[in-house]
Amino acid sequence: MLKPSLQEIQRLAKDKHNENKKYFDKLKKKAPKNIDYVMQELHDAEFKRTDCLQCANCCKTTGPLFTTADIERIAKHFRQKPQQFIDQYLRIDEDNDYVLKSVPCTFLDHENYCMIYDVRPKACREFPHTDRKKFQQISNLTLKNVAICPAAYNIVEEMKKKMPL
16 A cells, blocks of 8 residues: 655645546545544554554644643643633634644654643544544545545545445
């Protein structure tokens, strides 16, 4: 299986963007009945081969959305009030969501470990969202993630082979 480097992934994702967009447009119109099962299988197989600590590109280039529950949980971890955590680390983006003030992620250490791993945001726990139920509903997010995450890229390439439309 192709294992693109981080340097290659953006170029490959850009080259395949139109192909992937057409595929996902068809998928939205008529998703196979077994899509959730197939995606779980592809996701699990890829993450048996992939060590996120070797990459951490998601943490280096994008920031997660922070839900109210995330903010409360992480603030408690730091023994802060939620508003203190917000003031110190977050800003409100153009969609009115709480996001990090800057990337790379404040909580990523020099060895690609997350310093708040046990209490990390839901968006981080679920990234790259390739095992999500009703996967076809998040195609726009997936198109973005294949340019960020080598595992997501590989999963989508395998998906197109396993479920040709």
